[in-house]
Amino acid sequence: MIDLRRVRELFDARLPGYSLPQEFYTDPEIFEFDLEAVHARSWIFVGLEAEIPSAGSYLATTIGRSPIIVVRDRDGTLRGFYNTCRHRGAQICETGHGCKPVLVCPYHQWSYRLDGSLQGTPRMHESFDPAGIHLLPIHVETVAGTVYVCLADEPPPFEKFRNEVEPLLAPSRLIDAKLVYEKTVVERANWKLAMENASECYHCAVGHPSLTASAYPLATRRDLDRWNMACDEFTSRMTAAGVPSGQVDGDWFTAFRFPLKEGCVSLTMDGKPSVRKLFTENIGWMRWSLHSSAYAHALCDYTATFSAIPIGVQETAITWKIYVHKDAQEGVDYTLDSLTSLWDKTNFEDRDLAEMNQRGVNGKGYLPGPYSQEAESYALNFVDWYCAQVGAHLDSQTKKAGSTSRSVMA
Ligand code: FES
Ligand SMILES: [Fe+2]
The missing domain is CATH 2.102.10.10 (Rieske [2Fe-2S] iron-sulphur domain)
Structure with a gap:
């Protein structure tokens, strides 16, 4: 039985704009609460x-x-x-x-x-x-x-997600896909640390040198200026071609199509396509994500998806899948090695980062720290969403407990 009063006390100690109190990453009771408040409901x-x-x-x-x-x-x-x-x-x-x-x-x-x-x-x-x-x-x-x-x-209502994401996703032609690669690793980190890490690229310039060969690194103010200019140019090019590219956001999702680094047509080690048979011509990088557990990336030549499903308080199943066009043939149009190397490398780097984060959070030296409002805005958005789910579930459980005790007394 989860002690809701204790969860409420811990929850009330949360400082907005800061990482969560330690127990939210380490406590088995909070883990049980999360399964009910978040994963059974999203x-x-x-x-x-x-x-x-x-x-x-x-x-x-x-x-x-x-x-x-x-x-x-x-x-x-x-x-x-x-x-x-x-x-x-x-x-x-x-x-x-x-x-x-x-x-x-x-x-x-x-x-x-x-x-x-x-x-x-x-x-x-x-x-x-x-x-x-x-x-x-x-x-x-x-x-x-x-x-x-x-x-x-x-x-939760699904229509907004469907109405807003469908037009953005449709040009990626995922209906023509086939799954060619799937890997699951058990990460020794709380699911929220896995998702916080997946939600920010503050660590990308140093943490993912291969990813930033074809993705804008966004490490410095200059990177950001270049990125904004590239986005403007990309959006006008996509609009002229009739391809939706704006950003859409809901309580529990974000989706947008944005440019790859100049001269790159796919998110690969060298910016070149890793598959010869393409889904579409180069229409940039379509990324969509769902709180509580998924990030996905559609490129002109492949789609990669990532999900983080909790197993234990400090154990999360990380699964990534890679899809290519259904007519692409292994050995002719692509090799598994070149198709999978970037995401294997990146996801193992992220696994190491989340586990390193968890080890530090487990220590007596951990105190909640401030997110960068600019560079970690998505991580902060994820944590705010999580707290909203916690608050809503606490309220509904407390109400339920109140009406049960009233009916027992009656
Ligand atoms: S047939 Fe399924 S548990 Fe017996
Ligand atoms: Fe990462």
Whole structure:
């Protein structure tokens, strides 16, 4: 049972504009609170529709402690379920991808249709009543070939995200993608440190020398001036070509299309495309991100996605996936080495940075420190959003506890 009064006290000690009090990165009780207040309630990016192409294709993953599955039904609809059997609770489909006409639990072979309804329950007694037994559904939404799920009974509104991100994302043609690379590493850092790190490029000039070969480093005031000029020029070029490129923001998302460094056409070690078969001509770098857990980058030749899903208070599963055009052939149009080297390098550098951050935060010497309002504005935005979720959940739980105790007294 989470002590909400204690969470409230810690929360009230937070200084706006500063990193969080230590317990928010180190305390098992806060971790449990986060799973309920944040991960059970926010929209989570799980992949691209291309990973679930035909009837029976599925993608199985885990959000917090909940295994989930997104499956394509016979009529083409994507459906989401808890990947937990209604017999005695075993995980039904192994984590990863697969394709099955019926979902069969490997424990005692109860089976489920692709719409989640119960199909078979071998050797159950005659009086067993299957009514009301089906896979428990979760919410699924798609936008321009990308897939999101939410575990909440009442998810945050999705329409603004769809309406604003779809036009920006559509020119990247992710509907034509195929997944060619996926890696998961367990980072020894709290999920918020992983996301704070992913949300700022204050560390990029020194921390990611390879990334800044084709991305503007934004380390100095001069870099910033150059970047602003490049953005203006890029926006007019994209507008003339009919490609949306402005920035859109919501409570829990940001998306925008922006320029690569001068002379570069993709985000690669040398700025040249790493895949010969392109999705589109060079229309810059489309980046979209979702609090609580995802960053994604679409370039003319590939798309890379990043997600940070909590496993434990100081353990986060970092998964990155790389997609190319469905007609691109390995060995002909690209090699896995050249396609993956930049993001492997960058994500391992980020893993090391987040773990280094966690080690320092664990020490007695840690006190919340100030974010740069300019260079770490997205990290600050993420932390502010997190605090808003914490505050809202504390309020709703306190209200619920109050009405329960009133009804017990009555
Ligand atoms: S737990 Fe799934 S069939 Fe028994
Ligand atoms: Fe980084």
